[in-house]
Amino acid sequence: MRRLWGRLSSVNVQKAVWALEELSLAYERVEAGGAFGRVREPAYLALNPNGLVPVLEEDGYVLWESNAILRYVASGHGRGTLWPEDLRVRGHVDQWLDWQATTFTPAMRDAFWQTVRVPAGERDAGLIARSVAATEEAASILDAHFAGRSFAVGDAFTAADIALGCAAHRWLHLAVDRQPRPHLLAWYARVAARPAAATVLTTPIT
Known part of the structure; x- marks a missing residue:
C-alpha cells in the first residue's frame, strides 16, 4: 500500500x-x-x-x-527514464534537484509569500523586490541552460524536469513582473503538456 x-x-x-x-x-x-x-x-x-x-x-x-x-x-x-542509468547523466539530475531546493525555490519564497498569502495592504514591497531580483538570477540560469535543449538533462524527460517544472510553474504564475525568458518558457510549456503534469499544474497556487 x-x-x-x-x-x-x-x-x-x-x-x-x-x-x-x-x-x-x-x-x-x-x-x-x-x-x-x-x-x-x-x-x-x-x-x-x-x-x-x-x-x-x-x-x-x-x-x-x-x-x-x-x-x-x-x-x-523509473530507472532508464526518470532516473538515468548513466552515472554522469544521473549526476546532473542530482545537480538540478539540489539547485532547485537550495537556490531556485528559496529565492522566490518571499515573493510567493507576500503576493499570495499576505493581504495586499500589508505587503512588503522591498521584500518582494529583493526576492524577485534573486529569482530572476536563477531564471536567467535556466533560460541559458534551456537554449537549444528540450529537457533539463540529456535528451529525455527526467526527475530533474519534475523538480524544476514545479518550481517554474510557481514562479511563472506569481503576480509579479518578470523578464522575458523564451527558452525557459518553451521548456516549461513542453513539460507542462505531459499528461502526468496535468494532475498537478492545474491546481491554484496557495
Missing part, C-alpha cells in the same frame, strides 16, 4: 505526485497541510516530526522531504 500525505497545492507535494503519475504507480493521497490541517497532530508528527508535507508511506516505510521522495520513486521505479 502506497500513501502520500499532502495537499495538491503544495509545490513539494506536486513533485511527488507528478513522479507517481509519470510512472503510473498506484497510490492514495491524503489531504494534509494548509487548510486541511493534520500536520500538527501526534499521529502525523510521528511520521514527520517537522510537521510538513509531503510524507510517503509504503508498506510500513516512511519517507519525508520532497526531493528524497522524488529520488526514491524515480530510482526505484
